[in-house]
Amino acid sequence: MTVTSVDDTMSGMASLRRAPRAVGETGPDTLEGLLGRVARGDSPAFEILYDRVGNSVFGVIRRVLRDPAQSEEVAQEVLLEVWRTATRFDAARGSATTWIHTMAHRRAIDRVRSAQAAHDREAKVALRDHEPPFDVVADRVETRLEQEQVRRCLEGLTDLQRESVTLAYYGGHTYREVAELLDVPLGTVKTRMRDGLIRLRDCLGVTA
Amino acid sequence: MSDHELHLLTGAYAADALDAEEREAFDAHLADCAACRQEVAELSATTARLALGASEPAPAGMRERVLAEAARTRQVSPPVADLDARRRRRAWYQQPASAAAAALLVVAGGLGWLAAVEQDRAAEARQMAARVASVATDPDGVERTVAVSGGGTGTVIAAGHFAVFHGSDLPALPDGRAYQLWRIRGQESTSAGVLGRGGELTGVVTNLGPADAVGVTVEPASGSDRPTSEPVFLVALA
Numbered sequence: 001m002t003v004t005s006v007d008d009t010m011s012g013m014a015s016l017r018r019a020p021r022a023v024g025e026t027g028p029d030t031l032e033g034l035l036g037r038v039a040r041g042d043s044p045a046f047e048i049l050y051d052r053v054g055n056s057v058f059g060v061i062r063r064v065l066r067d068p069a070q071s072e073e074v075a076q077e078v079l080l081e082v083w084r085t086a087t088r089f090d091a092a093r094g095s096a097t098t099w100i101h102t103m104a105h106r107r108a109i110d111r112v113r114s115a116q117a118a119h120d121r122e123a124k125v126a127l128r129d130h131e132p133p134f135d136v137v138a139d140r141v142e143t144r145l146e147q148e149q150v151r152r153c154l155e156g157l158t159d160l161q162r163e164s165v166t167l168a169y170y171g172g173h174t175y176r177e178v179a180e181l182l183d184v185p186l187g188t189v190k191t192r193m194r195d196g197l198i199r200l201r202d203c204l205g206v207t208a
Numbered sequence: 209m210s211d212h213e214l215h216l217l218t219g220a221y222a223a224d225a226l227d228a229e230e231r232e233a234f235d236a237h238l239a240d241c242a243a244c245r246q247e248v249a250e251l252s253a254t255t256a257r258l259a260l261g262a263s264e265p266a267p268a269g270m271r272e273r274v275l276a277e278a279a280r281t282r283q284v285s286p287p288v289a290d291l292d293a294r295r296r297r298r299a300w301y302q303q304p305a306s307a308a309a310a311a312l313l314v315v316a317g318g319l320g321w322l323a324a325v326e327q328d329r330a331a332e333a334r335q336m337a338a339r340v341a342s343v344a345t346d347p348d349g350v351e352r353t354v355a356v357s358g359g360g361t362g363t364v365i366a367a368g369h370f371a372v373f374h375g376s377d378l379p380a381l382p383d384g385r386a387y388q389l390w391r392i393r394g395q396e397s398t399s400a401g402v403l404g405r406g407g408e409l410t411g412v413v414t415n416l417g418p419a420d421a422v423g424v425t426v427e428p429a430s431g432s433d434r435p436t437s438e439p440v441f442l443v444a445l446a
Contacts, residue, residue: 039286046278050271058266060259072267076274083278087286094249101259102252109224143263150261168225169258175220176227187216194219194251201254207357207438 031096039086046083053097054079055143057104064108064172074111078104105169112172153203161196164189215244222251243377246355339412343367352443356424360406362441364422371413371422373403375441380406386429387440389413392421402431420445 031052037045057078062071082100089099154162160182167178179189200206214237220226221234238244343349346367353363360377373389381387389400389411403409403424413422424441425432 039283041283043275043279047275050274054266054271054274056260056263058270059262059264062264063262068267072270075266076270076277079274080277080281084281084283087284094253095256097260098249098253098256101256105255105259106224113228143260146257146260147263150257165219165223165258168220168223169255170262173225174227175223175225178225190216190220193223193225194216197219197222197251197254200257201250204254204257206250206253206257 031100032091035082035086035089035096038083039089049082050079053082053100056101060101060104061108063170064105065111070111071108074107075104078107081107109172149204153200156203157196157199158192160184160188161192161199164192165196165200168193215241218244218247218251222248222255224255242353243355243359243361246357247359250357339370339414340372340410343370343372343412354441354443357440362424362443364443366416366422366445369414369416371416371445373400373409373411373413373422373424373441375403375409375424378406378409381426384429385426386431387424388427388431388435390423390425390435390439391416392423392442393417393419397423397435399431399433402427402429405429416445418445 031049034045034049034052038049054075058071058075061074061078062068065071065074078100081103089096093099094102154166157165163182164175164178167173167181168175171178173181175189175193176186178193179186182189214234217226217230217234221231226234238248343365349365349367351363351365353361356362356375356378359379360375362373362375362378365372365374371391375387378387386405387403387409389403390397391400391413392398400413400422401411403411413420416422421442421444423435423439423443425435425437425439427436
């Protein structure tokens with residue numbers, strides 16, 4: 001007898017494994033299904049995919065970088081990277097939306113960090129004001145609902161959890177910088193970032 | 209940085225809030241820590257929702273520019289599973305039950321002690337201890353350790369018609385809830401008992417068939433006749 005994980009053997013387990021997801025698992029209309037078609041060079045599928053994620057990719061990058069021109073440049077790079085490497089997307093490691101937005105955020109952060117290295121960081125970057133995070137006009141009902149839910153769940157965090165998460169994720173600061181900005185010990189920020197995200201995960205009903 | 213400290217960095221990692229050096233150290237740690245990988249996957253799915261929450265209309269013209277650029281960009285070829293990796297993996301599955309089996313022997317010893325103090329459940333506990341010990345020492349036993357969603361890890365050691373589940377560091381459930389162990393055959397789930405509220409938990413699955421799976425769900429403390437929630441742990445035997 002050998003033992004394998006469910007990731008390897010799914011047969012018979014379908015009913016138990018069915019987990020609710022923000023984005024469906026397979027099928028042509030899901031992001032995963034679209035990515036599969038994109039991987040085979042399907043341009044119309046890429047257009048549909050762009051319409052699904054273009055605004056959120058641009059939005060998260062702009063939240064971090066602020067500058068619209070620079071944000072568009074990075075967003076274009078990311079979306080092109082989605083096209084180029086759709087063949088490497090592995091659904092076993094996470095959903096398509098996670099894959100795409102993780103890439104987008106990381107690119108924005110890379111830009112922040114490399115700019116820091118180049119300019120030895122202008123003071124205004126560290127000390128820039130934080131705009132209220134939810135000031136944008138949503139273009140679709142689903143987007144607005146999603147934003148509502150994220151805002152509601154962020155409000156459910158303690159102040160320190162929320163600030164740790166948003167200064168890092170939306171502000172683009174490392175946790176060491178966040179500790180500096182909030183004037184709290186490193187270990188505290190590390191922990192608040194983790195338990196804040198865990199609480200958000202539960203509030204948003206995220207299943208990885 | 210100790211493993212425990214590294215483990216606390218899952219949140220900062222998912223938020224891209226580590227500097228390059230720490231990120232590298234954490235990536236190395238991830239390779240050896242299944243529970244951390246699971247937690248990072250969940251927290252990354254959470255930060256992706258923060259990205260959706262930041263959605264705003266992209267500049268006019270960006271769509272056309274992206275599509276035009278894609279039209280003249282070659283896509284990379286997909287990775288092809290390499291035979292060596294598959295061989296290595298098979299070898300890994302065939303490794304004899306080892307570390308977890310040793311831990312289970314300690315558990316079996318503990319159950320024997322429990323049998324002595326809890327007279328009314330003594331027979332049951334003694335029988336369970338004997339099964340745990342027989343599975344843990346079976347040279348043909350196979351073991352598999354998988355992260356439990358929510359936290360902690362679960363190990364299943366299967367030998368013959370028995371499997372032993374051992375959960376470590378399982379988060380404590382609220383009052384009135386408990387982890388319940390199941391034998392799953394096709395669409396049929398049969399209870400293998402309520403395990404407890406968290407921490408270190410052990411249970412035995414009997415009448416195990418070669419195509420069965422072993423799963424754990426969170427249920428009311430009195431146990432359920434069939435699973436009423438998504439499993440937090442699931443391993444298929446095939």
